[in-house]
Amino acid sequence: MTSQRPLASGARLRITCDTCNLSKLCIPRGLNQGEVELLERIVRRNRTLDKGTALYRSGEWHHGILALKSGTVKLATLDRQGNEYVVDFLLPGDLLGFDGFASQRHSCSAIALETVSYCELPAHQIDLLTREIPGLLPVLMQHSGTQFDLGIQRLILSRRPAEERLAAFLAHLSERYRQRGFSAVEFRLSMTRQEIGNYLGLAPETVSRLFSQFEESRLIEVRGKLIHVLDMPRLLAFCPS
Incomplete structure (x- = not known):
């Protein structure tokens, strides 16, 4: 929800949803300026956790939206x-x-797979905010619906060949x-x-073999954890229609 932008020397850094380069993917994308400003007063910013740390665990009381x-x-x-x-797997935004x-x-x-930072909309504030910010509930429902749709796509994908x-x-x-x-x-x-x-519902050995196969076919190049896609059209041709 938030990001940083450089300020003049001596000025105090103020982090807002407005300056975040991820706002088009996050909650503010569906809110007007007044609603974003109200949201900013509630959101807890700049939470940071190290690799392997849990943002929350199964069975814990609902933390809120992160x-x-x-x-x-x-x-x-x-x-x-x-x-x-x-x-x-969740990415920035x-x-x-x-x-x-x-x-x-x-x-x-x-679970954090590397050092992560995040913002938090506390669970106990969500009901109040949905009443004060009319646009918030539709935005949350849209995000939730998108995750449901992706779940259906993953289910369909799990029936496809390993490649x-x-x-x-x-x-x-x-x-x-x-x-x-x-x-x-090129991404990590x-x-x-x-x-x-x-x-993906595949054995680790199968995943390693497929990475080697894709590399030998010059679809991708693998350098440790770094993936370089060499031929995107051919890679997309492998994907189910």
Whole structure:
């Protein structure tokens, strides 16, 4: 929800939603100026957590809606046997916390995959704000609906061949980075091969083999965690229609 811009020497830094380069993806995108200013008085800014730290854990009381400013977060849940299932990967500009709306307890854990910073709209303020800011509820519903639609797409993708799953995963990440003003053809994967495999329903060995196969086919170039897409049209051709 927030960002920073340089100020003159001696001036006090004031961080606002207006100056955030992610506002077009975040809550302010659907609000007018007056509503954004009211929201800014409530939002808790500049929260920072280290890699491996939980923003919240499954079973905890609903924290509220969190807006990721930097870094990557893994949303995951456990079955009764303690097996982890990766539900989603969140990038800067994404909102999380919707998994706590239904029961007022989070059904997933949100884990930082690298150092992250975020803003928080506290749960106890949401009801009040939706009454004072008419545009807020539709915005939250739109974000929640988008996540539901993506869940359906992931379910469909899980029935596709392994090559299509990984190609679609990389193509989707590419588009998400492009929307955020980053390079669409060169980006860093903060998640492990095991986490990618868990998310896609593939064995880690299969993910590693497919990365090697894509690299040998000159679709991508892999340098550690850095992915360079060499042939986007061919990569997209692998994706399910």
